[in-house]
Every structure is written in structure tokens, then in C-alpha cells.
Amino acid sequence: MNPAQPHPKQDADSLPAVPASALVSWADSLELAVLFEPGANRVLEVNRAFARKFGQPGPAWVGHDMAALIHPEDAEEWTQAFPRLARPPFHIAREHRWQTAQGWRWIAWEETAVRDAEGEVCAVRSIGRDVTKHRLAEEHFRKLAQAVEQAPVSIVLTTPGGTPQYVNSRFTEVTGFTLEEIFEGQIPLLRDGHPSEAAYRHFCALVASGKKWSGELCSKRKNGTEAWELVQVSPIRNHLDEITYLLCMREDISERKALEDQLRQAQKMESLGTLAGGIAHDFNNIISIIRGFTELSLILPPGDPRLARYLGSVHAAAVRAASLVSQILAFSRKTEVAYRAVQVNDQVRELAGLFSETFPRNIEQCYQLDDSIEAFAADPDQIRQVLMNLCVNARDAMPEGGTLTIATSRVAGQTLSGLKVDPAQDYAHIRVSDTGMGMAPEVRARIFEPFFTTKQEHGGTGLGLAVVYGIVANHHGVIDLESTPGSGTVFHVYIPLKVRANPPVANPGDWVKSQLPAGTERVLLVDDEAPIQEMLGAALSDAGYRVVSAQDGTEAIQHILTVDAHVDVVVLDLNMPRMSGLDVLKVMRARSPEVPVLVITGNLTPLVQAELVAMGHTAILEKPFDLVAFGRALREVIAAQAKG
């Protein structure tokens, strides 16, 4: 940096031989002036400005070593330049750090050799200015420029008309355009990505009026691929308040967009899980109808007119099943739910990426994965769903932050005492724990219930854990938890490492040989599904029972309250509108405890089961069942009652 020279350049040859006079014209100057002996660096004279700057009166400087004032890092360079002063033009300009009264300062010196009559250099005259402020500003500017250049967002400066003036390297990297293409070609940098001409005009008008614009644009890269960007354009004004440039910053959010899509798909899966639960219930009814009527039809004597009616019911049930299936298919394009080899650790790792992008920063994630777990047969989408739902709940439980830990390990069934596991089987143990709010016992008792949520205001669906429960049960696994209010929750999921073989399929001819066991009792048959009513009623009548039907709980109660004396046994469906089977059972227990009850249900949740057991009721038959099993179960409850 060459400071301006306010004084006429001195012709070195015309300078007087007596060095002392060399500073005369700088005596009152604001510039620092010093005269010193070359080589020894001894000060000969300083002006007032120098004395002030370096904090000692002028005369005190005489004989002082100049080199003692320079910054140690600059000293060598300073000394090495002196030989150049002995050669024309006998002049150098440079900047170094010096120890002044205000501390280290950058000083720009103009140094000239002062020569005697023989032309020998007898002194060095240095005229200097403090350029510290300037240096710092420059430094600051350099850092700023570096930051802009290396910023992870694309930064573009254009004229108000959109002609590019500057782009940083991120911009060229993301778009694939070269600098020539950008500055010489006619690439409409600001137009790019706006969905329509009208949208672009709106943008231009807004920016021209001095306002900031921001939005998400999908722009085309040079190679033709599309990229989603979060774009912000703001005007830059000069001191006259005129808009001189537009500053455009673009952040690549393609990845975030992809994650959003993934989450949407995941939510769809969650709803699918619930839907599947409801559908399973419907299907169990349909299967009961088809099986029952088929069994009835097969034992009808040839030519019996009831055959056509029974087959009509089978057909109607099949049509209903088909429509249910098409509903599921319409809901999710993924049709096959396939058991495949699932490596749970890989799934956890995959989700970890998603969580670190989407979970709040105040939630620390911790993974303890045991890689000795072998792959097990499972539906990968469903296992992912389990992990996802548990982790999302853990996140929700830590609004103030905390630690989410996912751990996997392999455990032997025999070590899991107190859980309904096969002791001969090894299990994959997946542990999801949080350091969040935990659960009160009354919440904990209900969490697996569909639609139970404590997050009403936050849009909780209450389906997460119901889905988890269903999936784990489908995989013959078990789920367990520990929760302490105020300090956190741990969910344990155990999935068998070898899937159990499916229960043996009954020989299709079996039922013919064994007929529904006969009886003469009066049966109150309570089921809201008319075909099931009809089917069970017909089967019971055929076997000799006398059948009284009730379409729902209220009707059943009416029967019990008015004509209970005539009922020997009750067959009770649990899942009914208005008054549930459980409520009917309570009334019956109070009113006529001696009447035996066979509960039939297509959806036996652990909660309902617990409630039944609490009432001392254990005669439960799960749908779908075949008629022979039904008949046997009925005889069993009657016999048990007679004994008790």
C-alpha cells in the first residue's frame, strides 16, 4: 500500500549532507517522521508527531534502537529490505506493526535514503501514517468475502434489472453453469424457478418497491435436473437510498423436500396400520360368515331349498371382502405386505438420519446397536413403523429436550421372566428410551388403546401405540415398558429371531365327521351382525337347541330382565353399537349370575381381556371360528356352570 505523498518528492542527490536538517519540513507535520542511522538503526531525530505516537518526548529518542520498536514477526523483513535503499531510486514503501503508545499499530512508511556529498547513505528518513483502521477494515472485508464465497447457500448479486454482477462458488456448483455462461450468456438468474410469468412479474414489482421477497422455487440446473431452493431476494441501496443491487440467496432444500415426502409416506403407513386393524375385525366377521354358511350348506340334504340362500350369503360376504381389499389397495399403492429378512440395525441407522434432520436440536440421539443380531423374518415396513412411532412418542415426551436412546441386543427367551415369550426362543430386543415426562399409572394403563391420546391440543391421534401393539403381535413378539413420571420411559420390543410356524391348517374334511354337539338348552344369541345371527342360529337349531336372538345389547338386556328364566345359556358378541357386550355382561352378572355366558369376539384387545378376567369371566371364543369349535365351547360353559 502506497500512502499519498503530500510533499514534493525529494531528489536524493540534492539533499544536504547533514542529516539533522532532513526533517525540517516535517517538524509540524501530522505524519510521523524519523531519521535514523542505517545498519545500527540508531535514531538521529524524530518529529513531534512521532514523539507523541511512540510516547516519549523528541530528545529522548536520540540514540534509541529503531529495531526495538518493530513487531518481532515483522523485524526480519524490515531489516532485509535496507540494501534496496542503497540503490536507485533510494526509496521503499512498506507497512509493518510497531509498538506505539497505543499498543501495536500498523504503520505505512515511506523510506528514503539520505546520502552525503560522496553519495554514501548516511541516514534513512521514514515518513509514516497509522493505517491500522484501514488494515482492519481490509481484513474484515477479506473475511467477509471469504465467508460469502464459501457460504453453503448460493449468493448472487445482480443489477436491479437482473444482470448478474457476482455469484459465489456455491452457485456455480449447484447450478453447473460456468462463470462465462453466467456473465456473458443471457441466463435469467432471477426469472429462474418462478412458476409463471405472472408470478415473476409480481416478484419484480415487490422487489422494485424495495421489499424483500422469499419463497420456495423449483429451478432447473444446467444438466436439466430440478432442485428445490429456498430463495430470498432483498434490495441493496446506496447512500442516496436508490436500489443499486439485488441480493439473492438460494438454499438447496431438495433433501428436506425429499424427507418431507418420506414423512408423508410414513404417516400414510401409520394410518394404514390403523385401517388394517379395523379391517381385520371386519374380515373376521366375513370369514365367520363364509365358513359357517359353507359348513351348513355342505351338510344339507341334496335339493334342500336353504342351499341357495346360504350360498347367497357366502357370495354377499365375498363381495364385501373384495370391496374391503380394494379400499386398502386404493389407500396404499404398496400392495404386498411381505415377510423378508430384516436387519433391524440397518433400519435404525436409516431412521437415525431422518430423525437427526427432523427432530428438534435439543434432543440428543444415542444409538447402542448390537451387530451380532441376525436378520429375522419380518415385514420391514412394519418394523420401521414400530421404531418410528416409538421414537416420535419419545420426541413428544421431551418438549424441553433430552436424550433419545435406541438400543438393540439379542436375548434368550428364558431370561425374560414375567413376559409371555417362548423360553426356547431367542429374541431381538429393541429398546427405545427417552428422558421425558414419563406417564402416570392411569395413562400407562390405557396407552395401547386405539384413539387414546393425551395430546388432544397437539393433534395426537392415539393410534401410534395401537399400531405398534398390532404389529408386534403379528410378529409373535411382545412389548413391555417402564415409565417413571418426570424422568422418562423405556419401551422394550421383543421379536422372535425365528418365526414360529403357522398353526397347522385344519383338514377341510374334519368338520363333516364331527357334527356340532347336540343340545336342547334355550340359547340367547346376541350379535349385531345379522348373517352371523342367522348362521349361528341355524347351526344351533339344527343341533337341537332352542334359539332366542337379540340384535344388540339393549335387546339382550330386555330379554334378561323379562324372560331370563327361560334362558339356559347366552352367546354374547362384545363389539356392538350402543351397548357393548361388556356392559351386557355386567348387567347379567348382577341380575342372573347363574346363567353361563360364552363371549365371542373378533377383536380381543389385552385391555378387554383383562377386564373380562377381572370379572371372573374366562369363556371366550375368538372369531373366526368353525361351527364345531363353537358347539364344543358352548357345551363346555354349560358343563362348567352345572359343575360349579
Ligand code: ADP
Ligand atoms: P398419540 O401419540 O397420538 O397420542 P400414541 O398411541 O402414540 O398416540 O400414544 C398414546 C399416549 O401414550 C400418548 O398420548 C402419551 O400420553 C402416551 N405416551 C406414549 N409414549 C410415551 C412416552 N414415550 N412418554 C410419555 N408418554 C407416552
Ligand code: MG
Ligand atoms: Mg404417537
